[in-house]
Amino acid sequence: MPNRTGSQTEDAMPRFSDYLKLWAEGQPAQVAYVYNNHYTNYAKFWSEAKHFAKYLLKIGVKKGDRLAYIMTPRPELLTFYLASTMVGAVMVEININSRAAEMAYTLNNSGSNHILTIYEFDDVKYQDRLTEAFKQAPSIEQVWVAGGRAELLNAIPYAEIMNGDYSEYDLALQNRINDIEPDDGLIIVYTSDASGQPEGTLLTHRDVIAQGLITKDEWLAPAGIQPGDHILLAGSLNHAGSTAEIYAAPMLAGCTQYLLEKYDPMTTPKLIEKYRIDLMPGQTIM
Numbered sequence: 693m694p695n696r697t698g699s700q701t702e703d704a705m706p707r708f709s710d711y712l713k714l715w716a717e718g719q720p721a722q723v724a725y726v727y728n729n730h731y732t733n734y735a736k737f738w739s740e741a742k743h744f745a746k747y748l749l750k751i752g753v754k755k756g757d758r759l760a761y762i763m764t765p766r767p768e769l770l771t772f773y774l775a776s777t778m779v780g781a782v783m784v785e786i787n788i789n790s791r792a793a794e795m796a797y798t799l800n801n802s803g804s805n806h807i808l809t810i811y812e813f814d815d816v817k818y819q820d821r822l823t824e825a826f827k828q829a830p831s832i833e834q835v836w837v838a839g840g841r842a843e844l845l846n847a848i849p850y851a852e853i854m855n856g857d858y859s860e861y862d863l864a865l866q867n868r869i870n871d872i873e874p875d876d877g878l879i880i881v882y883t884s885d886a887s888g889q890p891e892g893t894l895l896t897h898r899d900v901i902a903q904g905l906i907t908k909d910e911w912l913a914p915a916g917i918q919p920g921d922h923i924l925l926a927g928s929l930n931h932a933g934s935t936a937e938i939y940a941a942p943m944l945a946g947c948t949q950y951l952l953e954k955y956d957p958m959t960t961p962k963l964i965e966k967y968r969i970d971l972m973p974g975q976t977i978m
Contacts, residue, residue: 704901706873706898707897709741715738723948725948727951737771746865747856750861754781758782758805759781761784761809765952772808782894784799786798790821796829802892806834823844837850
């Protein structure tokens, strides 16, 4: 990763969610993301992220709590990502291809107590895999299921959460956001070390914002990316390059992201043409 520059650090806002608020207020009608031909603008994205954040406060999520996820590029993940940053929780990425023992290791190593999971992907039912993982990692209090039924005793469908009323937590959420500092943790990413076991690295709001700004200005396009640019997000969101760069940069820049759960060389060019996509960053193909 390149080093952040002094000017980028000085100009940065302190919290990752500050950028979503910036675009929600400055360009509320601008499309934030597209998924399965469904368009969501920045105003709605901001509203949905706050809604989920207030639910996190309702169930007692504290600043610094670890919230894991096993997800493909879907709206639920984007909302979860922003909501977690609002309440000061630390996200923990788990690779979508992880086996039960690998999931258990990451959950235990990170101290995660909640997890967002996709219901099914590539014929894998993730609650089945988590059932095995929880035998070795019993600390998970609640499972949030995106795109399908809740089949575990401690699971709840993501859609059910979003239908709840948490308006009584409006002030509590604003107070929590105000309490977040630039050097508070934002996400833990796992990479292999010399022992062969994955090693977690904590990235702060300052880290992710700085890396996202560098990616936005220098990596993704010669002239940088701008509000209104169309960017295809395809493939894995389970490593540092995606969580701290490829996802963060378009969010910081106010771009429109097109969410594609799995790269397909036959259909992706048609998608690029249909939506006039300007840029497709390199991804780990699943």
